[in-house]
Amino acid sequence: MRLGVDFGTTTTTVAVADRGNYPAVSFIDHNGDAQDDIPSVVGWSNSALVFGFDALRAMDEDEAPLIRSIKRLLSDSSMTPRSTFRLAQRDISIMDALVGFLEYVAFKVRTDSSLAQIPQSEPLEAAIGIPAHASSAQRFLTLEAFRAAGWSVISMVNEPSAAGFEYTHRHRGTLNSKRTSILVYDLGGGTFDASTVTAVDTDHQVLASRGHTMLGGDDFDLVLAQCFAKAGDIPLNSFAESEWQDLVEQSRTVKESLTAHTRVVSAVVHDRPVSLPVSTFYEAATPLVEKTLEVLSPLLQRTEDGALALPPECAGIYVTGGASSLPLVSRILRERFGRRVHRSPHAAASTAIGLAIAADPDAGFTLHDRLARHVGVFREAESGSLVSFDTLLSPNLQIESNKETTITRQYRAAHNIGFYRFVEFTQTDHVGTPLGDVTPLGEILFPFAPALQEPDISLANIHIARTGNGPLIEERYHVDRHGIVTVEICDLDTGYSLTSALTSGA
Ligand SMILES: Nc1ncnc2c1ncn2[C@@H]1O[C@H](COP(=O)(O)OP(=O)(O)OP(=O)(O)O)[C@@H](O)[C@H]1O
Ligand SMILES: [Mg+2]
Incomplete structure (x- = not known):
C-alpha cells in the first residue's frame, strides 16, 4: 500500500495512491464519526501514553492531560533523541511519544479507516512530509521515528513541494510556456512555508523556498x-x-x-x-499574516513603482494549509495579489495528496528540490585565538529526489588539530554571518598532525597550535535526498578520515 503521510503540527492527514487517484483517507474517531485527519496529540491515561482520538477521549472522559503540537517540539533547535517534555508531572521522551503516535497512525490506517483492512504482512510504504525549513536534526528524527514505528519510508518531501505536486496534478493545464511556476503558500498549524515550484509535464523543480518554523x-x-x-x-x-x-x-x-x-x-x-x-x-x-508576506517576499519581484508582486511567469499563489481558511488570510492575500490567489479545494489535505502522488511510481512525478537552509562552520584559526566562519551550503543548493549531492573543499591544514563547529541557519547578515535562528549541528575535532591520528588519543585535552604547512585536507559535505547533511573530513596524505551526520545532538 502506497501512502502519503502529512504529519502536521495539529493534524495528521493521510492520502492513498489508488490507480491514479489520490483520495484522502478518513478515520473513525472516538465518537464513531468519520474524520479527515487524526489529531496530532498525545495524552496520558491509566499510566500510559495515549494518542490521537484515544487521547481526546481520555481528556473528555477523565480530564486526562494532553499535549498538542508535538511536532513543534521537534523544531526546537536544542532537540536531541534524548529530549523530554513534561506531561502529567512526568518527563516523557519526545522520541517515545513520536514513535507511539506514528504507530497509532499506522494502526488506524490498517484497521480503522476508509481503506479496506490492511494485513500486517503488507508494508505501509509512505512518502512523508517535512517542513521545508526543518533542520537536519528534525529531518533525521522524523525519519527515525517513522521507521521505528514500522513505516517503510520511500521518501521525505518538503511539505510545500508536495502541495505543488497536488496543484500540478489537479490543474495540469494552468502551467504553460508563459506561466511556468506556482507559488505555494502553506499556512499550517505550527509552520508557514512558501515555495516557488515549476513543472514541465511531471518534472518539478523548486526554484526557491522560504518559511518560518514557528508561525501557524x-x-x-x-x-x-x-x-x-x-x-x-x-x-x-x-x-x-x-x-x-x-x-x-x-x-x-x-x-x-x-x-x-x-x-x-x-x-x-x-x-x-x-x-x-x-x-x-x-x-x-x-x-x-503580514509576517507570512514578509517571509515570502524574497520569492516576489519588485515592480517599477517599487511594490512587491508575483513574477509574471508565476501562474498564481496556491493557498493551502488549514490556517489559511481564516477569512482574514484570504482577504489580505487578495488585497495584495488580486485574482491570482487560488485556494486549494482541499486546503488541509493537499500536502498529503501530493505526498501520495510522490509515493506512486506510476505517477512518474520527479522533483528537484532546494536546500532551504544554510549550513556553515566555525573553525579555529590563528592558534585558536580567532574563529573564522564559512558558509558551506546555501539555500539555493539543488537537491535531487533520487541521489546524494556532494560539495567538497580542499586546503592545507595549518594547525595540529582542526576544531569544527557546524551550525545551521536561515538568514545571514550582509557579510554572511549567521543571523536569527542558528542551530548547532555538532562539533568535530580532527587530528591534522599524523602523530595524533590514533583512535585512543583524546584530542579534547590537547592545545591547538599553529604548525604551518600541514597535510592536504578534503572536507566533503553530502546532502542526501532527505536533506540530511553528513560531513566527511579526510587527510588525503595519510588517508585518515572522520564521518559525522550533522544532526545536532543526535
Ligand atoms: N476553518 C478554519 N478556519 C481557520 N483556521 C482553521 C480552519 N480549519 C483549520 N484551521 C486551523 O488550521 C491549522 C491546522 O492546519 P493544518 O492541518 O494544515 O496544519 P498542520 O499540517 O497540522 O501543521 P503544520 O503544517 O504547520 O505542521 C490549525 O491551526 C487549525 O485551527
Ligand atoms: Mg501541514
Missing part, C-alpha cells in the same frame, strides 16, 4: 485568546494554566468557525460570557 494557526489561537481576555478586562497573569488552555481551545474552535459574514465572536472567560467584534481579532492578527 496556533499563533492565531493565542492572539484570539488574548483578545478575549482583554475584552473581559482580565489580566493575563490571573489565568491558571488549565484556564488559559481552555480559553485557547475555545479560541481555536471560534476561529475555525469564522466565515466572511461573522461579525461578533464570543467565549466564556472566568465563567463570564465575553464578546468582541471579529474586527478586533482581525486587527490583532493582521501582523501574523
Whole structure:
C-alpha cells in the first residue's frame, strides 16, 4: 500500500495512491464519526501514553492531560533523541511519544479507516512530509521515528513541494510556456512555508523556498485568546494554566468557525460570557499574516513603482494549509495579489495528496528540490585565538529526489588539530554571518598532525597550535535526498578520515 503521510503540527492527514487517484483517507474517531485527519496529540491515561482520538477521549472522559503540537517540539533547535517534555508531572521522551503516535497512525490506517483492512504482512510504504525549513536534526528524527514505528519510508518531501505536486496534478493545464511556476503558500498549524515550484509535464523543480518554523494557526489561537481576555478586562497573569488552555481551545474552535459574514465572536472567560467584534481579532492578527508576506517576499519581484508582486511567469499563489481558511488570510492575500490567489479545494489535505502522488511510481512525478537552509562552520584559526566562519551550503543548493549531492573543499591544514563547529541557519547578515535562528549541528575535532591520528588519543585535552604547512585536507559535505547533511573530513596524505551526520545532538 502506497501512502502519503502529512504529519502536521495539529493534524495528521493521510492520502492513498489508488490507480491514479489520490483520495484522502478518513478515520473513525472516538465518537464513531468519520474524520479527515487524526489529531496530532498525545495524552496520558491509566499510566500510559495515549494518542490521537484515544487521547481526546481520555481528556473528555477523565480530564486526562494532553499535549498538542508535538511536532513543534521537534523544531526546537536544542532537540536531541534524548529530549523530554513534561506531561502529567512526568518527563516523557519526545522520541517515545513520536514513535507511539506514528504507530497509532499506522494502526488506524490498517484497521480503522476508509481503506479496506490492511494485513500486517503488507508494508505501509509512505512518502512523508517535512517542513521545508526543518533542520537536519528534525529531518533525521522524523525519519527515525517513522521507521521505528514500522513505516517503510520511500521518501521525505518538503511539505510545500508536495502541495505543488497536488496543484500540478489537479490543474495540469494552468502551467504553460508563459506561466511556468506556482507559488505555494502553506499556512499550517505550527509552520508557514512558501515555495516557488515549476513543472514541465511531471518534472518539478523548486526554484526557491522560504518559511518560518514557528508561525501557524496556533499563533492565531493565542492572539484570539488574548483578545478575549482583554475584552473581559482580565489580566493575563490571573489565568491558571488549565484556564488559559481552555480559553485557547475555545479560541481555536471560534476561529475555525469564522466565515466572511461573522461579525461578533464570543467565549466564556472566568465563567463570564465575553464578546468582541471579529474586527478586533482581525486587527490583532493582521501582523501574523503580514509576517507570512514578509517571509515570502524574497520569492516576489519588485515592480517599477517599487511594490512587491508575483513574477509574471508565476501562474498564481496556491493557498493551502488549514490556517489559511481564516477569512482574514484570504482577504489580505487578495488585497495584495488580486485574482491570482487560488485556494486549494482541499486546503488541509493537499500536502498529503501530493505526498501520495510522490509515493506512486506510476505517477512518474520527479522533483528537484532546494536546500532551504544554510549550513556553515566555525573553525579555529590563528592558534585558536580567532574563529573564522564559512558558509558551506546555501539555500539555493539543488537537491535531487533520487541521489546524494556532494560539495567538497580542499586546503592545507595549518594547525595540529582542526576544531569544527557546524551550525545551521536561515538568514545571514550582509557579510554572511549567521543571523536569527542558528542551530548547532555538532562539533568535530580532527587530528591534522599524523602523530595524533590514533583512535585512543583524546584530542579534547590537547592545545591547538599553529604548525604551518600541514597535510592536504578534503572536507566533503553530502546532502542526501532527505536533506540530511553528513560531513566527511579526510587527510588525503595519510588517508585518515572522520564521518559525522550533522544532526545536532543526535
Ligand atoms: N476553518 C478554519 N478556519 C481557520 N483556521 C482553521 C480552519 N480549519 C483549520 N484551521 C486551523 O488550521 C491549522 C491546522 O492546519 P493544518 O492541518 O494544515 O496544519 P498542520 O499540517 O497540522 O501543521 P503544520 O503544517 O504547520 O505542521 C490549525 O491551526 C487549525 O485551527
Ligand atoms: Mg501541514
